Amino acid sequence: MNKLPLLFVGILLVFSTSWIGLVAYPYLKLGRLAPEASRDGLVPPPLTASAIGGERVYAANGCIYCHSQQVRPAWLSTDIEKGWGPRQTVARDYIRESPPFLGTMRTGPDLTNIDVRRPDRVWHYQHLYEPGTVTPGSIMPSFRFLFKVQPIKDRPSFEAVAVHGPHAPPRGYEVVPTQDARDLVAYLLSLKHNYPLPEAGDPPAADAGK
Amino acid sequence: MSDLLQSLNPGTPPDARSYVERAEIDASLRAPVLLFFGTGVAWLLLGSLLGVLAAFKMSFPHLLDSADWLTFGRVRPAHLNIMVYGWASAVGIGVGIWLMARLCRVAPRHRGLLIGAGIAWNLGVLAGTIGILAGQSRSIEWLEFPGWATPILFVAYALIGVWGVIMFRFRRPGHVYVSQWYLLAAFLWFPWLYATANTLLIWQPVQGSVVGAVNWWYGHNVLGLWFTPIGLASAYYMIPKVLGRPIHSYYLSILGFWSLALFYSWNGMHHLIGGPFPAWMISASVVASVMMFIPVITVAINHHATMRGHFHYLKWSPTLRFTVVGAMTYTIVSLQGSLMAIPSLNNLTHFTDYTIGHAHLGLYGFFTMTMFGAMYYIVPRLVGWEWPSAAMIRWHFWLAASGVALMVGSLTLGGFLQGLELNDPQVAFLTSLKTVAPFRFVRACSGILLSAAHLVFAVLFIRMLLRQGGPRAEATLLSPPEIPAV
Structure with missing residues (x-):
């Protein structure tokens, strides 16, 4: 192995x-x-x-390092039994995302069908602002920086987020989402892959995604 | 061939010509190699800080959580990219160019090219890190640097790759040593990998799940076809050099090299088992991962047989101790990786801390330890000074070794238990978090040990540059040898 061309071609081939x-x-x-x-x-x-804006917020803040977005087939895993989705996800499920957030960690729950499990916008705002208030025991960090704490003017804003307990804003103040928070929640509420696809095998049962 | 073996053997007194030759090579590489080493050590310290912060955030989620740029999802990729590009790649390039020049036995030309590349490389890492912390990451693992930072890295890299090929082309005629194959291959593979990944993922993104395939083809090959060949090239050089014995078998070296090239390059898809891809792609990667037994065991036998009867040298030589621990870890981490690819175990460890432990065992236990070993050999030759303190080297070694053992141990055990619960439909999700929590705390503490090791090494490195500690006639040994080395 003393010849450059041989090594060169071999290495590349x-x-x-x-x-x-x-x-x-x-x-x-x-x-x-x-x-x-x-x-x-x-x-x-x-x-x-x-x-689409929310997808960028999701990427910028690294949600992928704890949350996967893939449901593996039943013959291989317990994902479907665990309730991550009614069927395995297939390539077509990801065509609208750039990039898709398949993920390699489940420090947090899988989000493929988070809209099916948690369709409530307000819940997501509360959860992002202070996860422990709606899911005790969660180790998700607070995303307070996606919200504004502002003095209440004449009356509370229509989208003010109700936060109780030790993390509530001071009296006379309210928590309102920034555009980034609105976009992120819009993205999370678009995560709903329970429609049937021919290549994905069995169609979902009636109570799919529960 | 005998010419080279002689030059590799410190037992044979070098003639005047090879003294001059080596001094010439070392002198002309002093600035670029020290540039890569010095900046690498600085990034290592910053990367350790961010790693420890990210690890403690998992135990204390409210730690420094008010600023967006310090959120877990930005600190973690900043840590990874700093370690991969700022530390490991930079020090790997430094070791690679020095080995290449020494083995080609010609004084390198175009030193300015390397210095320019070193400066550009660091600017690229700096720009990319700022981009991640500022919220510009696209969350493609191992490639989080934003699209406006990666071209700087690519250009810097291209200069180095071109230099490496030129160096090899104009080498002194004679035998080509195994380290040179690995280095030449790494110099050729990395730009292909990096260009493909950046083109298809960042600049002109492909559609949907194809991103996942390209992502893990890149992610695993950076380990297998960039860090691994550099680490092995270094081990193949340092072990015979320190022992004054030739490598056990030339033919095992050939087998190890080509089987690594063939099988490692196919490994990546085992990260996506059960994912939205044709089943054959995943299967091919699982098979290739298991086939990695061949190159790994080949290299292990070759190194072990070279070491046989000389393990007591580990008591004395810092270079040998770090290198051999790294090479042994390479065997362990690779066999572990092959087993982890097998579907039943892959299902258990997928999505858990177990994988994180495996990654640290590879990039730290194998690669970083091997690079420390190489630096203990190379820096004195560049600076013309011996390491100022044996005690500090011992501290460095034991802090690093115990830190990585504790880290990998806690992640492996915690990840294993986490995997059992994640796969059990009867167990609530939060239970798996509670189970793994104490292991994560231990892991964060192990990060402090590693950071301390890096601090000790950084101080040693600076003292070395300042030529502190008084002149020594002989190399600094970990402990005085009880019997004279034969």
């Missing part, structure tokens, strides 16, 4: 096999999927402008 298999192939095979037409319109439904 061997490596190119994995490039073809793990990069080029999925790009050609999965890189141009379109939404599926269903009774309820296109699935997955496109993200709203606010949800």
Whole structure:
């Protein structure tokens, strides 16, 4: 092995096999999927402008380091029994996201179907402001910096978030979400992958996602 | 070949020509290598601080939680990217260029290229870190630096890669040593990896789940085809060099090299088991991961057989002690990785702290320890001075070794229990958090041990640059040898 050309070509050729298999192939095979037409319109439904903004907030603050967004098939895992979703997620579920947040950690719950489990906007605001107030025992950090604490003017703002207990704002003040918080919650409430897809196997049962 | 073996053997008295030759190489590489080492150590300290902060945040979520730039989800990727690009890559480049020049046995040309690359590389890491903390990360693991910072790193890297290939092209004719194969390969693989990942994930993002495939093809190959070859190149050089014995088998070296190239490059998808990909991709990665037994055991046998009968040298030589601990950890972490890829264990450890422990065992227990070993050998040759304190080296070693053992131990055990509960449909989610909490606290404390080790090393490194501690006639040993080394 004293010849540069031999080493050079060998090193690059061997490596190119994995490039073809793990990069080029999925790009050609999965890189141009379109939404599926269903009774309820296109699935997955496109993200709203606010949800796209929320996707950026999700990325900027690293939600992915604790929350996955993938439901693995029943033959391989207990994800479906655990209630993370009614069916496994497939490539088409992720076509609207850039980037998709598949995740590699579950320090927090999986969020693939968080809208199905927690459809309440107010709950999300309270949870983001001070997670312990709605889920005691949570180790999620507070995202207070996505909110403003401001003096109440004539009457409370319509979107003021009710916060009780030790983390409540001082008397005469209220907690209101910033645009980032609104966007993030809009994104979280778009996470609902319980519609049927032909490639995803069995259609969901009636109480799907519970 | 015998020419090189002779030059590798400190037992044979070098002739005047090779003294001059080595001095010339060391002198011309002094500035660039010390630039990479020095900035690397600075990033190591900052990265440790951020790592400890992120770890304690898991035990105390209210710790420093009022500012957005200090939230867990920004501090954690800042820690990872600083360690990967600011510390490990920089020190790896420093060791790589020094080894390449020494083994090619020509005084390197284009030193300015390397200095420019070193400055640009650090500016890239700085820009990227500020980007992450300022909220510009796109949350693609191992690639969180924003798109406006990565081109700086790429250009810096390209300069180094080109330099490496030129160096190899104009080497003194003769035998090519195994370390040179690994270094040449690393110099060629990394730009391909980095360019592909940045193009497809950051600059022109591909659609949907393809991101996951490219992400983990990159993430695992950075370990396998960038850090691993540099670490192995260093171990292949340092062990025979310190012992004054040739490597056990040339043919095992060849087998180890090519099987690493073939199998490691296919490993990445085991991070996405059960994910939205064709089953064959995951299976291929699982098979390739298990096949990693071949290169790993080959290298282990080769190193072990070289060491056989000489393990008592570990009592004396700092270079050898760090390098051999790193090389042994390489065997352990790789076998662990192969087992973790097997679906039943993969399912248990996936999404848990177990994986984090595995990552630290690889990047710290193997790579960082090997790089410390190399620096203990190289820096005295660049500075023309011996390490000022054996006691501080011993502190450095024991703090680092116990810190990483405690960290990996707590994460492994905690992650294992966490995995059992995460997979049990009868157990509430919060229970898994409670179970793993004490292990996470221990892990955070282990970070303090590692930070202390890094502080000791940083002080030693600065004292070295300042030439403190008085001149020594001989290399600094960990303890005085009881019997004269033969």
